[in-house]
Amino acid sequence: MAGYVMTFNEIESLVECAENGVYSTLVTISDNNLPPNEQTFADFTTMKEGDNIYLFNKRKIYGIGKMVNIQGDCKFLNFPEANSPKRFKLDQISDQALLSSDKWGQIKNKYKELRWVCTFEPCPKFFKNGIDMDAVLQSNPSAFKMLRAFQQLSFIKIDDKENQALKDILLKRNERSINGSSLEEIYQNRTEIIHNEIESKITKVAGYHFRPQEYYNSSAKKDGLFKRETTLEIALLNQLTRKDKETIDIFGKWDYISRQVVASPFKPISWMDKMDVFGYRYIENYKPTVSKYLVTELKKDIAEMKDVDQLLKYVDWVNNEYAFGDYSMIQSFLVASKFPNEVIEHVKNIGSRKYTTGLRGDNVSEEWSNVNLVEYRYNPKAEKVEFILVV
Numbered sequence: 065m066a067g068y069v070m071t072f073n074e075i076e077s078l079v080e081c082a083e084n085g086v087y088s089t090l091v092t093i094s095d096n097n098l099p100p101n102e103q104t105f106a107d108f109t110t111m112k113e114g115d116n117i118y119l120f121n122k123r124k125i126y127g128i129g130k131m132v133n134i135q136g137d138c139k140f141l142n143f144p145e146a147n148s149p150k151r152f153k154l155d156q157i158s159d160q161a162l163l164s165s166d167k168w169g170q171i172k173n174k175y176k177e178l179r180w181v182c183t184f185e186p187c188p189k190f191f192k193n194g195i196d197m198d199a200v201l202q203s204n205p206s207a208f209k210m211l212r213a214f215q216q217l218s219f220i221k222i223d224d225k226e227n228q229a230l231k232d233i234l235l236k237r238n239e240r241s242i243n244g245s246s247l248e249e250i251y252q253n254r255t256e257i258i259h260n261e262i263e264s265k266i267t268k269v270a271g272y273h274f275r276p277q278e279y280y281n282s283s284a285k286k287d288g289l290f291k292r293e294t295t296l297e298i299a300l301l302n303q304l305t306r307k308d309k310e311t312i313d314i315f316g317k318w319d320y321i322s323r324q325v326v327a328s329p330f331k332p333i334s335w336m337d338k339m340d341v342f343g344y345r346y347i348e349n350y351k352p353t354v355s356k357y358l359v360t361e362l363k364k365d366i367a368e369m370k371d372v373d374q375l376l377k378y379v380d381w382v383n384n385e386y387a388f389g390d391y392s393m394i395q396s397f398l399v400a401s402k403f404p405n406e407v408i409e410h411v412k413n414i415g416s417r418k419y420t421t422g423l424r425g426d427n428v429s430e431e432w433s434n435v436n437l438v439e440y441r442y443n444p445k446a447e448k449v450e451f452i453l454v455v
Contacts, residue, residue, distance in 0.1 A: 161178070
C-alpha cells in the first residue's frame, strides 16, 4: 500500500494524533473568497483505506498506522462547511467539528483552521521509539525518493516501495515491542472511542463526505474550462480514485496514483521537476509486480509544443528510474483544453522512442509511441469533468 508522512511542530500534538487515530493540518484561510488551500485538498483526495500513516517531528519518524474507513471513507470534511472560503471561529462550529485545535484562529498575521481529517488505527502499534531521518534514509537508500524531497510540506505521499522500506526500519527497530502492551514502548490506543464519536456525528448530520464540488464551481468558467490548474488535478485524481467509468475508459485503472511526484535528479527542492499525476498498476493477482506506469501532464489552457516536450521529459525519467529501459511499461497523457494542429504534428514528429529489449543475442528493437492527447470540459450538471480522447 501507499504511505503518508505527516509533520508536527510539537511532540504533544503528535502523541494526541497517534493515540486518537485522527489527523488534520492547520490551513490558512485567506480573504480571497476562494475555497481553502487547494493544494492540501488535492493531497487528501487519493487517501484510501489500507494506506499507512507515519508521524514526523524534529528529525524523527514515528509509526505505524493504517487508514481505516468510517461509513465508507477514511477522509472527511471536518465540518459540513469546511470547503467554504469563509472563516469560522471555533465556537461557531465546535459542536460540528470532528477535530479541534487550541491553535484555531489568528496565528501572527494568518488565520488558520482545521478543514479536513483522515482516520487511522495502529498497525500493529504506534511505537514511542521514533527513528531519525538519517537512519531511515540510510536503511534502504535506493527506495527513498519522495522522502528525500520532504521540505516545508504538511505531509507527503510515498509509493509502495518507499512505504515498505519505511515500515521495515520501524519494525526492525521496534521488534521487541510488536507484541507488547507496555505504555513505556507504545502509545495508548483510543481510536475505537474517537472513531465511534466521529461515526455518531457524520451519521446524524449530512455534509461531512469528502467532495470537490466547491473547488470545481469556484474555478469553472462559462466555457467549462478551469481558472486554476490544481482544480483540474483534483478532478482527475478524484475521478480515478472513485473509479468513474468514463474517466477509466480513457486513462485506465491504477492501483497507485499521486500528484506532484519528483521527476529529476536530486538538487535544491525549489528547482526540482514534478509530474502532475503519476501512478502504476500491478499485474492482476501478481502484486507487487508492476504492469504499467502512468505519466500525466495537465494544462488548463490550450496545449503548446513545449508541453509535449515536458511530458516526454517525464516519460524518459520514468523509463530510467522505474521501468529500467522498458518504454512499453509507460502510458502517457497530456490533458488540455484544446490541441492545435501544430501540437498534434509535434507529437507525431517527436513522440516516439526506440529501445531494445532482450539480452545478448536475443536483442529485439522496439518503438514506443504511447502519447495520448485528452481534452477536458467541466459539466456543472453532472458535477464532474468530462474527458475526450483526441489522439
